[in-house]
Amino acid sequence: MKEQVxxxxxxxxxxxxxxxxxxxxxxxxxxxxxxxxxxxQSYNTINxxxxxxxxxxxxxxxxxxxxxxxxxxxxxxxxxxxxxxxRVMMLTGRYVNRLPQDGSFIxxxxxxxxxxxxxxxxxxxxxxxxxxxxxxxxxxxSAGDNIFFGGMHFEKDGGQFHPHVYHYNGSGVxxxxxxxxxxxxxxxxxxxxxxxFLESSQAKEKPFFCYLALTSPHDPRTPPPxxxxxxxxxxxxxxxxxxxxHPFDNGDLRVxxxxxxxxxxxxxxVKEQIALYYAMVSELDAQVGRVLDVLEKNGMRENTLxxxxxxxxxxxxxxxxxxxxxxxxxxxxxxxIFAGPSIPVNKQTNAFVYLSDITPTILxxxxxxxxxxxxxxxxxxxxxxxxxxxxxxxxxxxxxxxRSIKSADGYKLIVYNVNGVPTTQLFxxxxxxxxxKNLAGDPAQRTRITRLKHLLKQEMQxxxxxxxxxxxxxxxxxAQKASGS
Numbered sequence: 001m002k003e004q005v006x007x008x009x010x011x012x013x014x015x016x017x018x019x020x021x022x023x024x025x026x027x028x029x030x031x032x033x034x035x036x037x038x039x040x041q042s043y044n045t046i047n048x049x050x051x052x053x054x055x056x057x058x059x060x061x062x063x064x065x066x067x068x069x070x071x072x073x074x075x076x077x078x079x080x081x082x083x084x085x086x087r088v089m090m091l092t093g094r095y096v097n098r099l100p101q102d103g104s105f106i107x108x109x110x111x112x113x114x115x116x117x118x119x120x121x122x123x124x125x126x127x128x129x130x131x132x133x134x135x136x137x138x139x140x141x142s143a144g145d146n147i148f149f150g151g152m153h154f155e156k157d158g159g160q161f162h163p164h165v166y167h168y169n170g171s172g173v174x175x176x177x178x179x180x181x182x183x184x185x186x187x188x189x190x191x192x193x194x195x196x197f198l199e200s201s202q203a204k205e206k207p208f209f210c211y212l213a214l215t216s217p218h219d220p221r222t223p224p225p226x227x228x229x230x231x232x233x234x235x236x237x238x239x240x241x242x243x244x245x246h247p248f249d250n251g252d253l254r255v256x257x258x259x260x261x262x263x264x265x266x267x268x269x270v271k272e273q274i275a276l277y278y279a280m281v282s283e284l285d286a287q288v289g290r291v292l293d294v295l296e297k298n299g300m301r302e303n304t305l306x307x308x309x310x311x312x313x314x315x316x317x318x319x320x321x322x323x324x325x326x327x328x329x330x331x332x333x334x335x336x337i338f339a340g341p342s343i344p345v346n347k348q349t350n351a352f353v354y355l356s357d358i359t360p361t362i363l364x365x366x367x368x369x370x371x372x373x374x375x376x377x378x379x380x381x382x383x384x385x386x387x388x389x390x391x392x393x394x395x396x397x398x399x400x401x402x403r404s405i406k407s408a409d410g411y412k413l414i415v416y417n418v419n420g421v422p423t424t425q426l427f428x429x430x431x432x433x434x435x436x437k438n439l440a441g442d443p444a445q446r447t448r449i450t451r452l453k454h455l456l457k458q459e460m461q462x463x464x465x466x467x468x469x470x471x472x473x474x475x476x477x478x479a480q481k482a483s484g485s
Contacts, residue, residue, distance in 0.1 A: 031207040032304040033117070033362055036291065037090065038284055039083060039129065039152075039218040040324060041310035043072070043333040045281045053237060054278045055230070058289035059337070062308055066339025067383060068348040073332050074312045074355050075463075076397035078102050080255045080325050081151050084131045086311040086355060087213065091140070093359035093374035096397060097464040106136035111371035113359040114140040117209045120368070125197045126168075128190035128213035138172025141211075143202060146182070146193035149174060152218050153186055160186045160215070160222050185224045187216045191287040195294050204298075212291065217280030217314075219260060221273065227283040231275040238267050239274075241434040243320035250326055251401040251418045251475070257323025270317030277316050302341065305365060307358055310334035319435070327396050327404040327414050328435055338383065349386040352394045352408070353379055375463075395459035400467065401475030405456040413452040417475030424449065 044051050048060035049068065075096045077085045085096045088103030091112045100107055114124040118140070126144040130137050131151050147166045153159050163186045166179040182189050194212040197203055203210070223230070244264035246253055261269045288308065295301045313331040315321035324331040334355065342365070356376035363370045364378035377390040394406040404414040410430035416423040424440040426449055439445050453469070460467065467474050 031122075031366055032203075032210075032300060033208070033307070033366075034210045034212070034291070034295075034304055035090075035307045035309070035358070036212045036288060037087065037128075037214065038281075038308075038310040038335075039213075039215050040312060040314045041217055041281060041284075041335060042313035042316075042330050043070070043310075043335055044330070045217075045278070046335055049335070053231075053235075055282050056285040058285045058292060059308065059335070061289070061292065062306065062337045062339050064346050066306070066337050066346075067344045067386070069336040069338070069351070069353050069379070069382075070348055071350050071394075072309065072334050072336035072353050072355060073394050073396065074334060075395070076327070076332065078397065078399060080252065080257070080323070081131070082312045082324050082331075082398075083129075083151065083218075087129075088132060089354070089356040089376075090309070090311075090358050091211075093356050093370065093376040095354075095356060095375045095463050097466075098375070103132055105133045106139075108139070109373065111373050112136075112140050113362060114209050114211065116363065116368060116371060117207075117366075118142055121206055123202050123206060123208045124211075125194070125202070125208060126211045126213065127193035127197070128211075129215050130213065134174050135172055138170075141168070143197065144168035144193070145196065146189050147174075148186075148190075148215065153215060153220065155220050159220050161224070163189060163215070165189065185283075187214050187284050187287045188224075190214055191290055194291060198291070198294050198298065198300070203300075214284060214287070216284040217277050219257075221276035221280055223276065223279035223283050227279045227286075230279045230282055233268070233271040233275040236271045236274045236278070238271060239316075239318045239434065241318045241436050242267065242270060243318075246320035248416075248423055249418050249421065250416060250423075251399050252323075252325040255323060255325050257325065258321065260322055265317055265320055265322075273322065274316050277314070305338070305340035305343070305362065307336070307338055307362070309336040309355060309358065311355070325398060327398050327402055329412075329429070329433070332394075332396050332404075338379075343383060344386065347386050349382050351379070351382045351386075351389050352391050352406075353377075353382070354394075357390070393455060393459065395456065395463060395465075397465060399475075403456060403460065403465070403467070403469060405452050405459060407452060407455065411448060411452065413449060413456060415453070415456070415469055417469070417473065419475075420473050422472075422475075426452075 046059050047056045048063040074086045085103040118124045124141045126141045127146050129148050153163050162181050164181050166174050312324045314324050315330050318330045357379050360370045360374050361379040364380045381388045392408050396404045401418050402416045406412040412427045414425040426439040427435045
C-alpha cells in the first residue's frame with residue numbers, strides 16, 4: 001500500500017513536470033514575432049479593404065485571418081524621407097519629435113523592441129532596408145542577411161533589379177566598398193533571406209523576432225516582367241481629388257518625389273503612375289504570400305504573431321502631388337494588419353492608432369514590460385474590443401511649416417506657414433474623405449477651427465513639438481531639400 005502511494009506521488013510530480021515542460025516549450029514557440037514593413041504603401045491599396053482595381057490576394061488573406069487597423073497613421077517627419085522616423089518610431093515606440101536627427105541616428109538610450117527581445121534570448125533577424133546608423137543595427141539584431149543600407153534603390157546604383165546589399169556582419173562593420181550588387185529583384189531578394197531564416201535551425205530552436213523591411217512600392221516604379229503589364233492605365237480610375245497642380249505652396253512642391261513626372265500633371269501620366277504603383281504592390285503581395293506559405297509549411301502560423309504595415313503613404317497624383325511630403329490622408333494613413341495567436345479573425349477597427357503603437361502592443365502581447373523610453377500606446381484594448389479606443393485624436397507633423405489634427409468627430413485641420421504665408425485647411429472627412437472641399441473660409445466653421453487649433457497645440461505640447469503656431473512666422477523652409485526617399 002505504501003509503495004502504491006509513493007508510486008502515485010512520483011507519477012503525479014513526473015506528469016506535472018512534463019506538462020510544465022511542454023507548456024514551456026509551447027509558450028516559447030508561441031512567442032515568435034514577424035513584422036513585414038512595406039515602403040510608401042498608402043492605406044487604400046488592399047483589395048479586401050475596398051479597392052477593387054488592385055489585386056492583393058495575400059494581403060486579403062491576412063485581412064481575412066486577422067485584425068485590420070483601418071485608421072493607422074505615421075506621425076510624420078521633419079524632412080522628405082519620412083520613412084526614416086517611421087521605421088524608428090515603429091521599432092522603438094518613440095514619437096517623432098524626440099528622435100535624434102529624425103531617426104537617422106538611434107542613441108543607446110533609446111531602447112528598441114528587438115533589443116528587449118534579444119536580451120530575453122530571442123534571435124532577432126533583419127532583412128531588407130535599414131535607413132538609420134549601422135551601430136544601432138548591430139545593437140538591434142543578432143542575425144540577418146541581404147541588408148540594404150539606404151533609403152531607396154536609385155536607378156544609377158542599380159535600381160530595384162540590382163540592389164546593393166550586405167550579409168550580416170557580427171562586428172557591425174559595413175564598409176561602403178563592401179557588400180555586393182545582386183541580380184535579384186529587391187523585394188524577392190529580401191524575402192528570400194527571410195525565408196531562409198524561417199526555415200533554418202535558428203528559427204526553430206528558440207523564439208525569433210523577424211523584421212522583413214521591404215523597399216516596394218517605393219520608386220523607381222519598375223515592376224519585374226511578370227507584373228510589368230499587370231494593370232492597364234486606361235482601366236485605372238483617376239482619384240476624385242486629382243489636380244494638375246497643388247493649389248498653393250505647401251512647403252515642398254519641388255522635392256525629388258514631385259519631379260518624377262512633369263508639371264502640370266495630366267490624367268494620362270497619373271494613371272500610368274498608379275498602374276505601375278499597383279503593380280509594385282501586387283509583386284510585394286506575392287512575396288508576402290511566399291512568407292505565409294513557409295510559416296504554414298513549417299507549422300509556425302499558429303505560433304507566430306504577424307504584423308504587416310506600411311511606413312508611410314503616397315499621393316500618386318492626388319491633390320496635384322506625387323510624394324508623401326504632405327499631411328493629407330493619402331500620405332499619413334497606411335495599412336496595418338495583426339494576425340496570429342489570440343488576434344481576432346476577419347475583424348476591423350477604426351480606432352485611431354500610430355505605427356509607433358506596434359512596439360508597446362507586441363511587448364504587451366508577450367507580457368513584457370515596455371522600456372521607459374516608449375511613448376506610444378499598447379493596442380491590446382483594441383485587439384480585445386474592436387470598438388475600444390486608445391486616443392481621441394491624431395496629430396501629424398511635416399517639416400517645420402505644417403501641422404494637422406484629426407478629431408474623433410471626423411474633422412481635420414491642417415495649418416501651414418510657408419515663407420510667412422499662412423494657410424488653413426479644414427475638411428469634414430465624414431462627408432469628404434478625399435479632402436476636396438476646404439471649409440476653412442466658411443464663417444460657420446470659425447468656432448470649430450478655434451477649438452481644433454487649441455487641440456492641436458495641446459497635442460504639440462504633449463508630443464514635445466517646440467513650434468509656436470501662434471507666432472506670425474512660425475514656419476520656415478529647410479536649408480536643404482531631403483531626397484524624399
